[in-house]
Amino acid sequence: SNSWLDVDYGKGLQEFFLKHFKILAIIESKVERWFTDADINTCIVILEKASGERRQRERNDNLVRFAQLLKPLRHFIPPAESAWDRQVARLQAVDALMQLILGKWQHYEDDTIRIFPKRQSELWDEGYDEDKEKYVGSKWGKYLRAPDIFFRVLEKGAGKLVPLKQVASVRFGIKTGANAFFYLTEDEIRHWGIEREFWMHPLSEGELKRLRQTPFWDMLKDACWRDESRQIWLPNYVVKSPRECETILVDPARLKYRVLLIHKPREALSGTRVLTYIEEGERQGHHERPTCAQRQRVYDNWVQADSEDRPPEPTHFGWYDLGYPSRMGVLWQMIHFSRHIVPANAAEVFVDHNLFVVRPTDDHLLAWGSVLNSTLYVLFKELFGRVNLGQGSLKTEGVDIKRLPVPALEHWISYQHELERIMNGYEARNILREIGTQEPDSVTLAAIQPDRRALDRLVMGDILGLTDEEQLAIYQAVVDLVQARLKKAKSVKGKQPRIKGGVNVDQFVQMVLDKVPAAPLGELYRQVQAGEHALVSLPVFRTSPNLVKTLFGYELTDGHQRLEVPNEAQGRYLGAWALLGLYNETPVPADESTLAKLLPELERMAKEAGQVIKQYLGSIVDKKLRDQLGREVRRKAREVVTGQKRT
Numbered sequence: 001s002n003s004w005l006d007v008d009y010g011k012g013l014q015e016f017f018l019k020h021f022k023i024l025a026i027i028e029s030k031v032e033r034w035f036t037d038a039d040i041n042t043c044i045v046i047l048e049k050a051s052g053e054r055r056q057r058e059r060n061d062n063l064v065r066f067a068q069l070l071k072p073l074r075h076f077i078p079p080a081e082s083a084w085d086r087q088v089a090r091l092q093a094v095d096a097l098m099q100l101i102l103g104k105w106q107h108y109e110d111d112t113i114r115i116f117p118k119r120q121s122e123l124w125d126e127g128y129d130e131d132k133e134k135y136v137g138s139k140w141g142k143y144l145r146a147p148d149i150f151f152r153v154l155e156k157g158a159g160k161l162v163p164l165k166q167v168a169s170v171r172f173g174i175k176t177g178a179n180a181f182f183y184l185t186e187d188e189i190r191h192w193g194i195e196r197e198f199w200m201h202p203l204s205e206g207e208l209k210r211l212r213q214t215p216f217w218d219m220l221k222d223a224c225w226r227d228e229s230r231q232i233w234l235p236n237y238v239v240k241s242p243r244e245c246e247t248i249l250v251d252p253a254r255l256k257y258r259v260l261l262i263h264k265p266r267e268a269l270s271g272t273r274v275l276t277y278i279e280e281g282e283r284q285g286h287h288e289r290p291t292c293a294q295r296q297r298v299y300d301n302w303v304q305a306d307s308e309d310r311p312p313e314p315t316h317f318g319w320y321d322l323g324y325p326s327r328m329g330v331l332w333q334m335i336h337f338s339r340h341i342v343p344a345n346a347a348e349v350f351v352d353h354n355l356f357v358v359r360p361t362d363d364h365l366l367a368w369g370s371v372l373n374s375t376l377y378v379l380f381k382e383l384f385g386r387v388n389l390g391q392g393s394l395k396t397e398g399v400d401i402k403r404l405p406v407p408a409l410e411h412w413i414s415y416q417h418e419l420e421r422i423m424n425g426y427e428a429r430n431i432l433r434e435i436g437t438q439e440p441d442s443v444t445l446a447a448i449q450p451d452r453r454a455l456d457r458l459v460m461g462d463i464l465g466l467t468d469e470e471q472l473a474i475y476q477a478v479v480d481l482v483q484a485r486l487k488k489a490k491s492v493k494g495k496q497p498r499i500k501g502g503v504n505v506d507q508f509v510q511m512v513l514d515k516v517p518a519a520p521l522g523e524l525y526r527q528v529q530a531g532e533h534a535l536v537s538l539p540v541f542r543t544s545p546n547l548v549k550t551l552f553g554y555e556l557t558d559g560h561q562r563l564e565v566p567n568e569a570q571g572r573y574l575g576a577w578a579l580l581g582l583y584n585e586t587p588v589p590a591d592e593s594t595l596a597k598l599l600p601e602l603e604r605m606a607k608e609a610g611q612v613i614k615q616y617l618g619s620i621v622d623k624k625l626r627d628q629l630g631r632e633v634r635r636k637a638r639e640v641v642t643g644q645k646r647t
Contacts, residue, residue, distance in 0.1 A: 005043070005144070006386070011127065011137025018124050018135075021047040022062040025101050028144045029069045043144075046098075060121035066143035067101045068114045075112060107151050116143045116151060129399050130165075136399055142383045147480070149473040150383060153376070153405075157464055160411045165402035167409065168360040168368070171326035172398065173351035174238070174259065177291025181281045182322065183240055183257040183352075193273040196225060199258045200233040207348060208232060214346045219253050236261060237349040242333040245343045245355075248369055248423045250331065252347050259350045263324070265317045278320050282540060283584045288631050290624075292319035325350055329359035330369040332401050336385065336394040338482060340378045341428035344369040356401055362409055370419035371412065374459035375452065378431055379474055380404050382481040394485060412463045422454050431482060438483055440476040448475065500625060505632055512616045512633050516609040518640040521580065524602060525587070525641050531594065533587040538574055539563055540583045544610070547571040569595055576606035580641060581634030609637070 004010030005026070017023050027044040034042050050059050069076065077093045078086070104115045127138035142150070154161070164170070176182040184192075189199050203211070203224075211217055211234075225233045237252045238259040239245060246254065262274060269275040286292055295316040302314035315323050327348045333355050342358075344365040351357055360368045371377075384403055385396040412419070429449070432438050436447030445453065445468060460466045460474065539561040547568065548555045554571040556563040556578065565571040570588060573595060577586055589595040613633055620626040 005141040006139045011135060014123075014127060014137055014140070015135040017045070017047065018059070018120060018127075020049065020051045022050045022059055023064045023120060023123075024048055024062075025065040025067055025098070026140070026144065027067045027069065027101070029073065030145075031070065032072050034073065060119070060124075062120040063105065063117040064120050064123060065101045065104060066116045066118060066140070068144045069112070070114060071112045107155065109148065114148075118143055126403060131398075138403070139384060139386070139400075146383050147473070147477040149470060149477050150379065152470060153379075153464070153466065153474070156466060156470075157405060157407070160407050160464060161405035162408050163402060164358070164404045164406050167362075167406060168329070168358050170332075170398045170401050171329075171357045171359070173353040173355045173357060174322055174325045175291050175353045176259075176322065177289045177293075177295075177319075178281070178286040179240070179352075181284075181286045181320075182260050183238060184260065185256060186235070186258060189258065192277050194260070194277055195272055195274055196233060198260050198262050198274045200225060200235050201261065203232045203234055211347065215249070216252055216347050220347070223252075237347070238352060239331065239345075239349055239355060240352045242331075242335075242339075242341075242354055245331060245333075245341060246428050248341070248343055248366070248373070248426045250343045250345045250347055250349055252349055255349060259322070259325075260320075261322055261325075262320050263317060264321075281320065285540075285583075285635065287319040287540065288635075290628055290631070293627075293631075295319045295321060326357040326359070327351060328363075328365075329357040330365055330372060331355040332358050332372070332396065334395060334397070336381060336396065338430045338432060338486065339428050340373065340375075340381075340431045341426075342369050342372040342377070356396075356398055358401065364409075364413075364416060366423070367412075367416045367419045370423040370455060371406065371459055371463075373423060373426070373455060375431070375435070375456050375474060375478055376460055376464075377404065378478045379481070382478070382485070407459075407463050412459075415458060415463060418458060419455075422451060422458065426451055432479060435475050435479055437479065440480040440483075443472060443475045443479060445472060445475075500628060503620070503625065503629065505629065508616070508629055509632050509636050512613060513636060513640065515612045515616075516637060517605045518609070518637055521602075521605050521609070522641045522643065524598060524605075526643070528587045528589055528598070532590040534590055535585040536563075536565075536570075536574060536588050538578060538583045538586045541578050544579050545575055547575055569599060572603060573599055576602045579606050579610050581638045582641065613637075 004013045024046040025044075027046075028042075050062075076097045078090050080087070080090065100113070101115055105117060107117070108115045123138065123140065124135070127135050129136040174182075184194075184199070211220055214220075220234060223235055227233065236259045237255045238257050239250060239255060240257050244250075244254050244256075260274075262269070262278070266275070266278075269278070281287065287296065296319040298316050299314050299318050299321075302310055327345060327350055330342050330344050331351060332342055335354065345351065345357070346365060358368075358372075381394065381396055381400075381404075384400045385394040386400070434449045434452045435443060436449070437443055448456075456471060456474075460471045461468075466474070541556075541558040541561050543558045545556040545558045545561075545563075547565075548557060549568075550564075552564070554565045554568055556565060556571055556575055563574065565574060569592065573588060574586060576599075589598065613630070617626050617630050617633070620629060
């Protein structure tokens with residue numbers, strides 16, 4: 001299969017080839033499948049073994065030839081024959097094809113073949129993530145399948161275009177792990193009575209100066225609050241969705257939500273309304289979600305570390321603490337359909353993980369936003385992005401954005417004011433409507449929206465030196481790529497399964513629940529509810545709690561959370577429910593004889609359920625995935641037993 005060229009799971013094979021071989025050629029056909037009975041497309045890879053550090057330089061200097069055959073294979077190599085002289089001719093044809101491919105040192109194309117050489121060290125650099133300090137893979141397929149104009153742009157841009165990572169940082173937006181908890185409207189904030197310091201932030205002198213220069217200052221100053229020390233505070237506006245970005249500048253007035261930033265240890269929150277809100281969030285299980293739980297582990301590790309070795313303050317004080325998110329920059333969305341807009345975050349609002357914060361080193365935000373709004377970057381994102389999500393969407397991760405070729409500042413700084421003028425007041429539209437057609441052959445420069453055409457003429461023409469014919473070819477390629485992606489998605493119907501680490505999550509959970517006595521446990525739970533009972537607030541235990549005898553009675557504990565219980569029977573009863581993942585208000589029979597009667601059956605079923613869950617989770621090797629599936633199983637079991645779905 002040729003899918004390893006582009007998909008995430010192919011990164012291991014890419015890395016193996018790069019480290020141990022000279023990749024001489026990768027060959028693919030544009031016009032046919034070579035194995036008619038296979039449901040996959042294939043490619044030919046020609047390698048020369050070159051392992052070890054001694055041959056690293058040889059590998060690095062090697063030119064990898066990406067060759068796309070534009071004619072059927074039989075055009076180059078005659079079919080197999082039994083006669084010896086014909087077999088010799090066939091082998092000679094194979095040699096001739098290889099000489100043709102390996103003899104090209106720069107981009108070559110005729111009506112039979114297209115060849116694009118790429119240095120092997122550049123392929124390594126393209127797929128290496130400096131932040132993660134490992135090879136994460138790259139889309140090699142673009143060197144086989146990209147339209148001719150893509151390579152023409154790279155050729156004419158030589159000396160002008162550099163990877164975005166050289167001129168800007170790319171940071172994730174906020175990964176809350178529980179948007180319903182962290183993103184609130186001001187009405188919801190008032191309902192909970194959350195203190196200002198957790199949904200507003202103090203403005204530094206620099207930020208205040210920058211905000212006064214934006215067109216939004218009149219609105220923002222009305223939203224500000226001044227405390228007793230005369231410090232000015234501004235609400236934590238947050239862009240939750242790319243759909244809230246309709247213009248070249250992010251407009252705070254369009255933003256519905258505020259993000260909670262609670263950078264304090266729990267003990268410092270005693271007596272506050274925000275602590276009440278956090279506790280409610282825990283009752284709803286937000287702290288169990290993977291991203292939130294990871295923040296809690298970071299804090300727990302900091303607490304347990306030697307005070308001399310740890311930083312003076314943790315990055316997170318608990319699951320509820322989002323830290324200090326990046327804000328200033330232009331915003332590049334993660335998931336794309338048919339719109340293209342890269343707004344400048346001049347108002348420095350907070351940003352959700354649906355978008356990336358791209359911060360140029362020179363801070364010319366609006367001008368950089370204008371450059372990245374050019375149609376050229378619709379072409380680039382189609383080729384550098386990932387199209388395996390379904391529903392016609394295109395995904396760009398941080399590593400993809402960092403690789404985007406952009407003109408270095410010195411090649412466009414003289415056009416800064418013109419770039420900003422053209423994009424002033426620009427509003428996002430469907431890119432196909434902006435180009436004026438849905439058919440590549442019907443594209444004309446005259447039909448393109450005036451503001452888009454003016455921007456592209458400046459970026460593609462004046463800055464990069466592309467002719468009108470070359471710019472027309474870019475528009476045609478964009479229409480072709482976008483339409484192909486959207487049309488392909490329409491042929492696939494039905495709900496897509498949740499897949500994590502190759503496991504169908506819903507299928508796995510249902511398989512476990514089919515083996516667990518969930519229905520009898522639910523009947524027992526409702527039986528207790530129907531009778532005379534008391535409600536005990538069961539904490540969220542991270543592991544199965546132990547029942548420990550104390551001086552004053554008994555205690556359920558997992559080493560982190562503790563619950564005092566009056567007697568052994570109630571401790572065993574609550575421990576059994578905790579084993580199944582129950583928390584919050586749990587009914588306990590008021591009558592001790594009723595409790596004693598129910599307890600053996602409850603413990604038997606809880607033990608059986610625990611063993612089944614442990615057995616199935618034990619088949620999952622990856623610890624992170626095992627923990628995620630465990631939380632999903634217990635969440636669903638809790639819903640079945642209590643009859644209540646988590647909101």
